[in-house]
Amino acid sequence: MKIIQTIEELQEIRKSISSSVGFVPTMGALHDGHISLIKQARSENDIVIVSIFVNPTQFLKGEDLDKYPKKIEADSKICELCKVNYLFLPQISTMYGEDEVLVKAPNIKSYTLEGERRPGHFDGVLQVVLKLFGLTKPNRAYFGKKDAQQLALIKQMVENLFLGIDIIECEIKRESDGLALSSRNVYLTAEQRSDALAISKSLHAAAAIIGKKEFDCHVIKEHMQTIMSQLDVEYIAFVNRQFEEIQTIELKNSIILVAVKVGNTRLIDNIWI
Structure with a gap:
């Protein structure tokens, strides 16, 4: 497994890949739910890319951005054991510049439920996912059903922007007592x-x-x-x-x-x- 930290290196590597690419975007602190996504990507693609990036634009003021769990060493080991080919670990300064072209989530779907309680959250989600799609250019990208509203919006973005990526919906993983993994x-x-x-x-x-x-x-x-x-x-x-x-x-x-x-x-x- 190769760890990539710069956009330039990722772009060069992506140019050299002619076979199918499966992509799993994460914010780290990987658990069995993430592992199930990675394993499915591994079984369906020649190359698997995983990203770990705690995206600041999807956190609202007062939310847990600063204390969000960070376990890069353990996460890297998990990815290696899951036979990930490339692990992308960008910095905030790598992913965001000073003069951003903004992505806006559709008003109706993104301002109900999660969006009503976390206004602007889905703008940040779609912003970073679109950037990661542009860098990794996957054939398939894997998302869990637990974040159902996020999943629906990402699917709509892919359709509306003609991105040509298959969004794979993956089942919710739970602890033995039923608690959804998070x-x-x-x-x-x-x-x-x-x-x-x-x-x-x-x-x-x-x-x-x-x-x-x-x-x-x-x-x-x-x-x-x-x-x-x-x-x-x-x-x-x-x-x-x-x-x-x-x-x-x-x-x-x-x-x-x-x-x-x-x-x-x-x-x-x-x-x-």
Whole structure:
């Protein structure tokens, strides 16, 4: 595995590659969820590029940019063990200049749910992902379904800008007790982590209710709220794959999304129906 830190080196290497490229963009602190993305990219491409970059433009004032987990040595070892070909580790000054051409997320999709609570967040996400796509020029790029709204916006960007990249949707990875894997889970105390299990329990309960032919989103939401009654729930949302709000579950076209604060840690999770 080769570690790359400059744009010039990455561009030269990319010019020399004629076979298929799979790309996995990350912010580091790699866990089994990231590893599953990398392994899928490894199985489907000749060359795998992983980037680690904690992108400042997607963090709002007061969020955890400065304390976001950084484990470069451990992350590098994980990438090496997963047989990554190239690991891109840029600095902020490498990725951003003083006079930026800005990317704006579409108003409707990016200012609901996560975007409503984190205004401008998705502008920063799309900005950095577009830059990374331009540098790595992948055939396929891999993203987890846990960040469902982000995934939908990236797919729309690729389509709208005619980028010709296959966006591969990868399943959510969970701990054995059901907690969705997240780099922010390290912030949880043992008690908070136990409390957070109500999130996945509520989603599994929703799936069970739907399996019994209850498709009314209001009824499903009430069940979920009961399960998460001890948590600080920011939202429980029901949308179709286009992120339009729905009142009735549409099988094979619905997503139930949850955002919760556990202590000072904000967690998101979802289930695709």
